[in-house]
Amino acid sequence: MNEYFDTDMLLDRRVSWLADGGPDDDIAISTRIRLARNVSGIPFPTHIDNHELAAVIAFAEMAVEKTECLNDPMCFNIAGMEPIDKQILLERRLVSYEFSASPPVMKTLIVNRDEDVSLMVNEEDHLRLQTIHSGFCLSDAWSVIDKVDDALSSEIPYAFDSDLGYLTSCPTNVGTGIRASVMLHLPGLVLSDQVRPVIQGVNKLGMAVRGIFGEGSDNLGNLCQISNQSTLGESEDGIIQRLQLVVSQIINHEKNARRKLLRERTEFLRDSVGRAYGILNNAYVMNSKEALNSLSMLRLGVDMKLIKSIDIKTVNELFILAQPAHLQKYAGKVLDQEERDVARASLIRERLKQ
Amino acid sequence: MNEYFDTDMLLDRRVSWLADGGPDDDIAISTRIRLARNVSGIPFPTHIDNHELAAVIAFAEMAVEKTECLNDPMCFNIAGMEPIDKQILLERRLVSYEFSASPPVMKTLIVNRDEDVSLMVNEEDHLRLQTIHSGFCLSDAWSVIDKVDDALSSEIPYAFDSDLGYLTSCPTNVGTGIRASVMLHLPGLVLSDQVRPVIQGVNKLGMAVRGIFGEGSDNLGNLCQISNQSTLGESEDGIIQRLQLVVSQIINHEKNARRKLLRERTEFLRDSVGRAYGILNNAYVMNSKEALNSLSMLRLGVDMKLIKSIDIKTVNELFILAQPAHLQKYAGKVLDQEERDVARASLIRERLKQ
Numbered sequence: 115m116n117e118y119f120d121t122d123m124l125l126d127r128r129v130s131w132l133a134d135g136g137p138d139d140d141i142a143i144s145t146r147i148r149l150a151r152n153v154s155g156i157p158f159p160t161h162i163d164n165h166e167l168a169a170v171i172a173f174a175e176m177a178v179e180k181t182e183c184l185n186d187p188m189c190f191n192i193a194g195m196e197p198i199d200k201q202i203l204l205e206r207r208l209v210s211y212e213f214s215a216s217p218p219v220m221k222t223l224i225v226n227r228d229e230d231v232s233l234m235v236n237e238e239d240h241l242r243l244q245t246i247h248s249g250f251c252l253s254d255a256w257s258v259i260d261k262v263d264d265a266l267s268s269e270i271p272y273a274f275d276s277d278l279g280y281l282t283s284c285p286t287n288v289g290t291g292i293r294a295s296v297m298l299h300l301p302g303l304v305l306s307d308q309v310r311p312v313i314q315g316v317n318k319l320g321m322a323v324r325g326i327f328g329e330g331s332d333n334l335g336n337l338c339q340i341s342n343q344s345t346l347g348e349s350e351d352g353i354i355q356r357l358q359l360v361v362s363q364i365i366n367h368e369k370n371a372r373r374k375l376l377r378e379r380t381e382f383l384r385d386s387v388g389r390a391y392g393i394l395n396n397a398y399v400m401n402s403k404e405a406l407n408s409l410s411m412l413r414l415g416v417d418m419k420l421i422k423s424i425d426i427k428t429v430n431e432l433f434i435l436a437q438p439a440h441l442q443k444y445a446g447k448v449l450d451q452e453e454r455d456v457a458r459a460s461l462i463r464e465r466l467k468q
Numbered sequence: 469m470n471e472y473f474d475t476d477m478l479l480d481r482r483v484s485w486l487a488d489g490g491p492d493d494d495i496a497i498s499t500r501i502r503l504a505r506n507v508s509g510i511p512f513p514t515h516i517d518n519h520e521l522a523a524v525i526a527f528a529e530m531a532v533e534k535t536e537c538l539n540d541p542m543c544f545n546i547a548g549m550e551p552i553d554k555q556i557l558l559e560r561r562l563v564s565y566e567f568s569a570s571p572p573v574m575k576t577l578i579v580n581r582d583e584d585v586s587l588m589v590n591e592e593d594h595l596r597l598q599t600i601h602s603g604f605c606l607s608d609a610w611s612v613i614d615k616v617d618d619a620l621s622s623e624i625p626y627a628f629d630s631d632l633g634y635l636t637s638c639p640t641n642v643g644t645g646i647r648a649s650v651m652l653h654l655p656g657l658v659l660s661d662q663v664r665p666v667i668q669g670v671n672k673l674g675m676a677v678r679g680i681f682g683e684g685s686d687n688l689g690n691l692c693q694i695s696n697q698s699t700l701g702e703s704e705d706g707i708i709q710r711l712q713l714v715v716s717q718i719i720n721h722e723k724n725a726r727r728k729l730l731r732e733r734t735e736f737l738r739d740s741v742g743r744a745y746g747i748l749n750n751a752y753v754m755n756s757k758e759a760l761n762s763l764s765m766l767r768l769g770v771d772m773k774l775i776k777s778i779d780i781k782t783v784n785e786l787f788i789l790a791q792p793a794h795l796q797k798y799a800g801k802v803l804d805q806e807e808r809d810v811a812r813a814s815l816i817r818e819r820l821k822q
Contacts, residue, residue: 381752381753381810382752382753384752385751385752385753385813388750388751388752389746389747389750389751391746391750392743392745392746392747392748392749392750392751393743393746393747394746395746396742396743396745396746397739397742397743397746398735398736398738398739398742399735399736399739456735459739
């Protein structure tokens with residue numbers, strides 16, 4: 115695996131995990147599980163030199179090659195990449211923000227051809243295994259990543275303590291090293307002003323919430339991510355089952371909110387969806403916040419069959435493709451913010467017309 | 469002319485003066501001239517009893533009938549009308565606000581079949597003759613109303629003083645009794661932030677400005693009305709020529725502003741127009757202010773050929789038909805504000821689809 119790939123080859127391909135549908139995909143955008151693993155006998159990446167970083171990369175690449183645990187893998191040399199290329203990987207959700215933003219020490223990313231399993235090498239931990247799927251499918255995601263983990267462990271001696279479990283760079287990941295998360299789209303709860311109590315309930319159940327009104331953020335596209343907080347003292351199955359339960363409840367709340375809106379506030383709902391549809395189809399300048407929020411309303415309209423001329427895959431992909439790095443890659447040049455806003459509006463108009 | 473008409477019969481007809489086009493109709497919505505006249509020997513309407521009011525009405529109806537100065541006239545008994553019917557007449561610009569709103573004393577309105585010449589009887593003056601035309605055509609409008617005035621004067625002894633001219637209830641109308649006005653659509657000047665200096669210039673030339681930023685009002689639909697201030701000491705021709713000159717200059721300013729926007733701020737212009745188009749076609753709830761402003765942007769788009777699927781008559785008519793009384797008449801019932809906002813959005817969507 116000496117050949118490194120260029121992000122350009124990603125751009126002409128549909129984001130396959132988004133095109134997939136999946137259970138409850140009207141509300142759950144995606145399910146993601148990542149595992150934090152380290153190589154026994156080598157210090158954590160934050161404390162090692164280039165030789166050791168290179169050794170970890172060699173270990174990982176060899177293990178992937180030998181076990182064939184990633185189908186037709188692509189390998190990206192993160193350290194040698196332009197910022198915009200790293201951002202492409204981030205926008206496609208193949209790497210973490212930290213992995214793409216931190217100084218250019220030796221890091222690689224190995225991704226399977228469908229872009230649904232990836233392996234970050236030399237992130238905060240030596241290895242971060244990740245799988246991402248469309249819809250709400252924690253157990254499928256778990257079985258995928260568990261197999262990859264088993265395969266790699268046959269070649270890589272993991273840092274493991276029989277009392278604590280997997281050892282990780284940050285204590286919050288010690289134990290199972292698992293972070294399972296579901297990205298939910300909750301416009302029904304937001305429009306009917308019910309999102310706060312629901313999110314507060316989730317927090318009380320020991321789950322972390324990012325986005326919507328969780329963790330000090332603006333509402334961007336009515337999206338939020340629910341994930342487990344603790345990794346220690348509970349089995350992977352236990353963690354996943356608990357998350358499964360919590361997310362199922364939120365999905366039910368959202369379904370009820372949507373039904374109620376359709377029944378009791380039909381015109382308001384149709385208006386919110388219709389305006390977003392009208393603007394996305396006809397604007398010539400659009401910043402990313404407006405794009406996210408309008409795409410959110412459009413997705414709601416498609417999910418609720420208020421808009422039938424557009425399929426959900428197109429909307430899902432636009433969430434990814436209307437981001438800054440993708441826009442610039444498609445344009446083939448650096449764009450300032452104003453130019454991006456024009457390019458974004460243009461891309462959205464064209465994709466929606468198809 | 470004993471038969472009185474119902475406003476319902478107006479509703480199924482296109483507003484013919486709007487459907488007409490006319491010179492500079494991309495910027496000038498309409499040209500209107502009204503003349504204030506009174507019957508000699510009868511006190512002004514504010515100071516007379518019912519017998520005298522009835523006498524004025526009889527005078528006017530007889531004169532119209534005898535001289536045939538209004539083609540196929542319709543007569544409306546204002547005093548006996550429901551408020552909503554009076555509002556219909558106001559929304560169609562057949563009567564003044566004062567005429568429709570003041571207490572139900574004996575008043576009639578006589579209108580020709582094309583709705584472009586009307587005669588208010590017992591407004592502030594005994595007679596208010598009005599003609600309204602599409603586009604910018606002061607001299608045509610003048611020749612129409614002048615003929616009607618001549619005809620009526622052959623049957624009605626006007627209150628006239630050889631020094632002062634026509635005598636009127638309010639001193640500001642004494643002399644010629646003429647008020648000529650042009651309704652202009654100036655989105656180009658507004659979008660490029662040039663409207664204030666232009667309007668200030670107009671004021672300095674002794675013209676009155678209503679709307680846009682003239683006479684303490686919100687900007688509604690980028691519309692403003694320019695009219696003569698004085699009626700005394702100048703001939704009708706002089707007044708009209710002066711107004712002609714001023715309006716021509718404003719039209720040139722607006723044309724330049726539009727050209728400059730198209731050349732220098734293409735995306736901004738397309739965006740403003742496109743958003744309005746998208747919202748008008750897809751909203752389900754719309755208040756009248758948003759409707760006016762969006763229709764204004766749509767009209768700009770049609771005028772500048774950025775939008776080719778919609779004709780200007782449809783847009784012009786929507787300015788009239790999306791008003792509260794028309795919406796309620798079409799619905800066949802009283803609608804509260806929320807219901808009107810839904811009906812308005814629905815009417816606009818349907819008309820634009822046609």
